[in-house]
Amino acid sequence: MEYLVNIGILFCIYAMLALSLNMVVGLSGLVSLAQAAFYGIGAYAVGILMTAHGFNFWSAMFIGILLNGITAFIVGKILSKFKGDYYAIVSAGLSVIVFSVLLNFKSLTKGPLGIYGIGKPSIAGFSFYSSVSFLALALVFVVLFYALFVLIDKSSFGRALKGLREDEELTIFLGYKTTKYKNFIFTLSAIMAGVAGSFFASYIAFIDPTSFQLAEGIFFFTMITVGGLSSAFGSIIGAALLLALPESLRFLGLPYETAAQLQQVIYGALLVLMMAFRPQGLFGKFRV
Amino acid sequence: MKKLILILCFALALTACKDEKKAPETQVKPVIKIGAIIPLSGPQAAMGEAAKAGMQKALKEKTNSNQHYNYELVFEDNQAKLQVMPTLANKIILQDNVDALATITSAMARVIAPITDEKEKVLYNFSIEQGDYERFGKYTFTQGMPIDAIADKAEEFLTQKGMNDILIFAENIGIIGSLTTYLSKNLSEKNIRHNVNTFNPGERDFRVAIEKAKAEGYKYFFTFGFPPERTIIRKQLVESSVTNDYIYSFCMDLEKASDDNNNITTVTYNPGPSEFVESVQQEYNIDSTFGSAVFYDFVSLMIEAYEALYKNGEKPTAEEITTYIHGKKKYPCMSGICIVNENGFITNDPVFRTFQNGKWQTIGE
Numbered sequence: 001m002e003y004l005v006n007i008g009i010l011f012c013i014y015a016m017l018a019l020s021l022n023m024v025v026g027l028s029g030l031v032s033l034a035q036a037a038f039y040g041i042g043a044y045a046v047g048i049l050m051t052a053h054g055f056n057f058w059s060a061m062f063i064g065i066l067l068n069g070i071t072a073f074i075v076g077k078i079l080s081k082f083k084g085d086y087y088a089i090v091s092a093g094l095s096v097i098v099f100s101v102l103l104n105f106k107s108l109t110k111g112p113l114g115i116y117g118i119g120k121p122s123i124a125g126f127s128f129y130s131s132v133s134f135l136a137l138a139l140v141f142v143v144l145f146y147a148l149f150v151l152i153d154k155s156s157f158g159r160a161l162k163g164l165r166e167d168e169e170l171t172i173f174l175g176y177k178t179t180k181y182k183n184f185i186f187t188l189s190a191i192m193a194g195v196a197g198s199f200f201a202s203y204i205a206f207i208d209p210t211s212f213q214l215a216e217g218i219f220f221f222t223m224i225t226v227g228g229l230s231s232a233f234g235s236i237i238g239a240a241l242l243l244a245l246p247e248s249l250r251f252l253g254l255p256y257e258t259a260a261q262l263q264q265v266i267y268g269a270l271l272v273l274m275m276a277f278r279p280q281g282l283f284g285k286f287r288v
Numbered sequence: 289m290k291k292l293i294l295i296l297c298f299a300l301a302l303t304a305c306k307d308e309k310k311a312p313e314t315q316v317k318p319v320i321k322i323g324a325i326i327p328l329s330g331p332q333a334a335m336g337e338a339a340k341a342g343m344q345k346a347l348k349e350k351t352n353s354n355q356h357y358n359y360e361l362v363f364e365d366n367q368a369k370l371q372v373m374p375t376l377a378n379k380i381i382l383q384d385n386v387d388a389l390a391t392i393t394s395a396m397a398r399v400i401a402p403i404t405d406e407k408e409k410v411l412y413n414f415s416i417e418q419g420d421y422e423r424f425g426k427y428t429f430t431q432g433m434p435i436d437a438i439a440d441k442a443e444e445f446l447t448q449k450g451m452n453d454i455l456i457f458a459e460n461i462g463i464i465g466s467l468t469t470y471l472s473k474n475l476s477e478k479n480i481r482h483n484v485n486t487f488n489p490g491e492r493d494f495r496v497a498i499e500k501a502k503a504e505g506y507k508y509f510f511t512f513g514f515p516p517e518r519t520i521i522r523k524q525l526v527e528s529s530v531t532n533d534y535i536y537s538f539c540m541d542l543e544k545a546s547d548d549n550n551n552i553t554t555v556t557y558n559p560g561p562s563e564f565v566e567s568v569q570q571e572y573n574i575d576s577t578f579g580s581a582v583f584y585d586f587v588s589l590m591i592e593a594y595e596a597l598y599k600n601g602e603k604p605t606a607e608e609i610t611t612y613i614h615g616k617k618k619y620p621c622m623s624g625i626c627i628v629n630e631n632g633f634i635t636n637d638p639v640f641r642t643f644q645n646g647k648w649q650t651i652g653e
Contacts, residue, residue: 003378010375103460103488112461116398116424204370206398211370250364250379263365264329 005131011243012138013200018223018235019145020192025221026230026286027158028185029165031084033217034075034091037098038068038190040212042197044102047115047207057121061198065191072190076183083168095214102209114208118201138199142236145192149232161185162230165286226274228284237282245270318601320357320594322587323386325376325396328365335392335579336365339414341572342580346587356598359591362386366396373399381407387594387603388412390586392579394430401425408606410590414582416463423631427606429613431582431626431634433557435463439471441638442510442538442555447478454482455506457497457521459513461489467538468512487517494521498528511537522552553642558624560584562650581623588622589613
C-alpha cells in the first residue's frame with residue numbers, strides 16, 4: 001500500500017509539472033525546456049528557507065513562487081522574442097544556467113552536497129507528515145492545476161494562445177499582443193512548476209542539483225508528448241504512464257543479472273512504438 | 289488508437305507474466321533477504337554493478353549449509369535518481385520483504401532513512417563523508433572514509449615527496465569540493481604553493497587551464513575526480529608534455545591497468561587485497577572498486593550478525609543487529625580495518641596505489 005502511495009505522490013508531482021508545461025507547449029506552441037529550472041528554483045526556495053531560516057512550508061513555497069514569477073517574467077521577456085527551435089534552445093540554456101548556479105553557488109545551495117532535513121507542510125497544527133495525508137494534499141493541487149488548465153483552455157485568453165500557436169503573424173494581425181500572452185503563460189507555468197518543486201523538496205526531504213538537470217526537463221516534455229499536447233487529461237495520463245511503465249516493469253520477474261538493463265530497453269521500445277503509432281500522443285490535440 | 293491500445297495491452301500482459309517461483313515444499317530454514325537499491329543502469333551503472341558483484345561474492349563465500357538461515361539477495365535499480373528512492377524503499381521492504389538493505393551515497397540513504405527507521409530495517413550506505421558525520425537514522429550505517437583522512441593522506445604524499453607548485457584539478461561533485469578545500473587549507477598552512485581548478489562533470493577540454501598553470505609555474509598536477517573527466521585531464525596533461533611522474537590522483541575506482549597509467553600514484557580507498565580485486569574481475573567480469581569491497585563487507589557483516597543473533601528461528605530485530613555492529617568497534621574487513629564510531633560511521637583508511645610492471649599495486653599491501 002505504501003509503495004502505491006509513494007508512487008501516487010510522485011505521480012501528483014509529475015502531473016503538476018506536466019500540466020504546467022502543457023500550458024506553454026500545448027496551448028501556446030512554445031517549446032520550452034526550462035521547466036526543470038523552475039522546478040529546481042521552487043524546490044531550493046523551500047529547501048533553503050525551511051532548513052536554514054526556519055520558514056514553514058507555505059511561506060517558503062510562497063517566496064519560491066514569487067522568485068519563480070520574477071525570474072520567469074524576466075526570462076519570458078527575452079524568450080518571447082524567439083520562436084520554434086530557437087525558443088527551445090534558449091529555454092534549455094536557462095535550465096543549464098540554473099543547474100550550474102545550484103551546483104556552484106555553494107554558500108547558498110550547498111552545491112553538490114545538497115540540502116537535507118526539509119520538513120513537511122502543516123495547516124493549523126495538522127502536519128502532512130504521513131504519506132497518505134501528503135498524497136491527499138498533493139492531489140488537491142493537481143485538481144486545482146487541472147481546473148486552471150481547463151479554465152484557460154476554454155477562455156478567450158486560451159483561444160488567443162491557440163491562435164498564436166497556429167499562426168502567430170495572423171494573431172498579431174488580428175490585434176493581439178502576442179508577446180504579452182507568451183510572457184504571461186510562461187510565467188504562470190513557471191509558478192506552477194515551482195509549486196511542484198516545493199512539493200518535491202518536502203516529499204523527498206533531500207535535494208541536490210542532479211534532480212533539476214536539463215534531462216529532467218526533457219523527461220517532462222516526454223510526459224506531455226506521450227499524454228497529448230494541449231490536453232489537461234493527456235498531461236495526467238502522460239505523467240501516470242511514464243511513471244507506471246518503468247515501475248510495472250520491475251514486476252516482470254526478469255533475471256536480476258540483466259533486469260535493470262532489460263527494463264530500460266523495454267521501456268524505451270514501448271515509447272518508440274507509442275510515438276510511431278500515435279505521434280500526437282494519447283489525447284493530443286496538437287503536434288509540435 | 290486501436291493499435292495503441294493493443295500495444296498498451298501487450299505491455300500490461302508482459303507485466304502480468306511475472307516469473308512466479310514456486311516455494312520449495314519444505315522450507316527448512318528461514319530466509320534472510322538482503323537488498324540493495326543501487327544504480328544498475330544509467331551513467332552510474334558501473335558503480336552499482338561493482339557493488340552488486342561484491343555482494344554476490346560475499347554471499348557465495350560466506351554462506352554454507354550449516355548456517356541457521358538461508359540468504360538471498362534482492363536488487364533494485366535506482367539509476368542514481370533521488371526521486372525514485374522512497375518508492376523503491378517501500379517496494380523492496382514491503383513487496384520483496386528484505387530484512388536489511390543498502391544503497392550508494394548518503395544522499396540516497398538520507399531520503400530513505402525515515403522509511404527504514406519506521407519499518408525497522410537496517411540501512412547500510414556507502415559514501416564518502418565528513419569527519420563530523422551525523423547519524424541520520426536509528427538503524428543506519430555508513431561505510432566509507434572521512435574526507436579529512438583522504439586529504440591527510442594526499443598531503444602526506446605531497447610533503448613526503450617535497451612537492452611544491454601544485455595545481456589541483458577538483459571535480460565539483462559530491463564531497464570532493466570539501467575534500468579539496470580541506471587539503472588546500474592544510475597546504476596553505478605549510479606554505480606549499482598550490483592552486484585549485486574546479487571543474488564541473490561533463491567538461492572535456494582542460495588544455496587552456498593546463499597551459500595557464502604551466503605558464504604560472506605549476507609543475508605537479510593532482511586530479512581529484514572520476515572518469516572520464518579524470519582520464520581526459522591526464523591525457524591532456526600528457527599531450528601537453530607533462531610526464532606521469534608529475535601527475536597524481538585521487539580515485540575511488542580502479543582504473544584498468546594500461547601504459548597510460550605507468551608511474552601514476554593515486555591516493556585511494558582500500559579496494560581490498562589484490563586477490564579480491566582480481567577474483568571479482570575474473571568471476572564477474574567487472575572492474576572491482578572500493579564499492580565492491582564495501583558491499584562485500586556489508587553482506588558479510590549481515591550474515592555474521594544474523595548467525596550470531598540466531599534465536600530459534602525468530603529473526604533478530606534491527607535494534608539487535610545495530611547493537612551487534614556497534615559492539616564490533618574495530619574488525620578486519622575486505623576494505624582493510626573497519627572501525628565503527630558511535631554514530632554508525634564505519635571508516636576505512638585510504639591507501640596509496642601505483643601502476644607498475646603491468647598492474648596496479650597497493651603500496652604497503
